[in-house]
Amino acid sequence: MKTKLMTGVLLLAALLLIGCSGGGEGDAQPAADQKTEVAATPAVYPALPVTEDEALLRCKAAAAALGSNLKTALKQAMQDGGPVAALEVCNVQAPAIAAAIDEREGITVGRTSLKWRNPDNAPDAWERGVLEKFAADKSGGASTLDLETWAVVPGPDGGRDFRYMKAIPTLSLCLKCHGADVAPDVAEKIRTLYPADHATGYGLGDLRGAFSVSIAMAEVGDGGD
Ligand code: HEC
Structure with missing residues (x-):
């Protein structure tokens, strides 16, 4: 449960980063492992209310x-x-x-x-x-x-x-x-x-x-x- 939640939080953080960065800076973060995980679990993006x-x-x-x-x-x-x-x-x-x-x-x-x-x-x-x-x-x-x-x-x-x-x-x-x-x-x-x-x-x-x-x-x- 907890791992799943963490994955969701990480994924959301990743999506927010992607969403806000606008591309171009390309500062080389060592996020190679995370990349595959993001691709493998697209359905974890929470549709739950935040506010x-x-x-x-x-x-x-x-x-x-x-x-x-x-x-x-x-x-x-x-x-x-x-x-x-x-x-x-x-x-x-x-x-x-x-x-x-x-x-x-x-x-x-x-x-x-x-x-x-x-x-x-x-x-x-x-x-x-x-x-x-x-x-x-x-x-x-x-x-x-x-x-x-x-x-x-x-x-x-x-x-x-x-x-x-x-x-x-x-x-x-x-x-x-x-x-x-x-x-x-x-x-x-x-x-x-x-x-x-x-x-x-x-x-x-x-x-x-x-x-x-x-x-x-x-x-x-x-x-x-
Ligand atoms: C034809 C008969 C009938 C009429 C008319 C009727 N009810 Fe009911 N009511 C039922 C039945 C049967 C249940 C149980 C439904 C279930 O199994 O969930 C129920 C359940 C309920 C419940 C859920 C809580 C409980 O007692 O299990 C509420 C709230 C309720 N009725 C409100 C109303 C209201 C407000 C009206 C009028 C707008 C209304 N009912 C008209 C038959 C009726």
């Missing part, structure tokens, strides 16, 4: 993409077959839509909630803290649409992860499957698909949960560790 601003933009874009793709799929499924059929679609498509964005953006994006339906969406410790803070802010009068937060946290392998969360309000469309009086056939289907469901009983405007996004930060250019 927090860049990471934030990418996380916001991924959350927005997940939100709009899910809403489109949900509306279509409700129109086509009503809530019972749409439950099947959510069950399969919600994780698949998130996974497709992960792959395209090199990011991890999903949804979480203090009262989750799918146990795979249960919050980790950081997410739980943020969800509790969102709930407290909302009780204090904040609008759900304004609730978002981000932080840089230690990631695996000694790196840094940028994490972002944005609150999701309960709209009237959501009540058919998350509301206080869900139709009996819908409730039965939910029990079959999610025996441990906690995600009913919501009212219009309640905080339903949040988008949660994380991306590894590039380990370069922070002026010495």
Whole structure:
């Protein structure tokens, strides 16, 4: 891991040197060995965000993409077959839509909630803290649409992860499957698909949960560790 990271840093340094030198000086550095290595590992060039601003933009874009793709799929499924059929679609498509964005953006994006339906969406410790803070802010009068937060946290392998969360309000469309009086056939289907469901009983405007996004930060250019 460490060697790979070092190679990446060296490669980036090499690329920056090449990029800035403009050619011509040709001061004979003894870099013969490095040359072959650079040629052999072109894919190591990091596409990871270097600044927090860049990471934030990418996380916001991924959350927005997940939100709009899910809403489109949900509306279509409700129109086509009503809530019972749409439950099947959510069950399969919600994780698949998130996974497709992960792959395209090199990011991890999903949804979480203090009262989750799918146990795979249960919050980790950081997410739980943020969800509790969102709930407290909302009780204090904040609008759900304004609730978002981000932080840089230690990631695996000694790196840094940028994490972002944005609150999701309960709209009237959501009540058919998350509301206080869900139709009996819908409730039965939910029990079959999610025996441990906690995600009913919501009212219009309640905080339903949040988008949660994380991306590894590039380990370069922070002026010495
Ligand atoms: C057709 C039924 C249905 C409707 C309508 C519906 N949902 Fe869901 N919702 C589900 C299902 C099923 C899951 C579990 C998806 C999965 O397996 O990842 C879910 C999961 C979620 C989650 C992820 C956390 C968890 O509980 O697992 C959030 C957040 C969420 N829904 C918000 C909403 C919002 C907001 C709306 C309205 C815009 C909405 N849902 C409308 C069925 C529905």
